[in-house]
Amino acid sequence: MTDIATGSIADQITRRLTEALSPTRLEVVNESAQHRGHLGDDGTGESHFRVVVESAAFAGLNRVARQRLVNRALADLLAERIHALAIQARAPGE
Known part of the structure; x- marks a missing residue:
């Protein structure tokens, strides 16, 4: 992807995870305000996120493999704009 400058980071996360994983549930929570002034806070208000994602793509995969799909x-x-990302990934029915 080369659109890192378009739209909010939360919107980009939502769009990319929707395209890549076709989730049945997706929550993107901006937790940057909780880290204001801490290491990794770049002042944009979009540096720390939590995602909760449920997708059939995760069926049969362990936690690390699921996180790799998200990453x-x-x-x-992650390389240029997001300092921290907490991931809760599960398959439907878990």
Whole structure:
């Protein structure tokens, strides 16, 4: 992805995870305000996020494999814009 400058980070996370994982549930929570003034706070108000994502793509995968799928979808954002990302990933019915 090369659109890291368009739209809010939360919107980009939502769009990318929707495209990559077709989630049945997706919550993107901006927790940046809780980290204001801490290491990694770049002053934009969009540096720390939590995602809760439920997707059939996670069926049969362990926690690390699930997180890798999320990280792959957000790779350039994680490298350049997101300081911290907490991930809760589960398959439907879990």
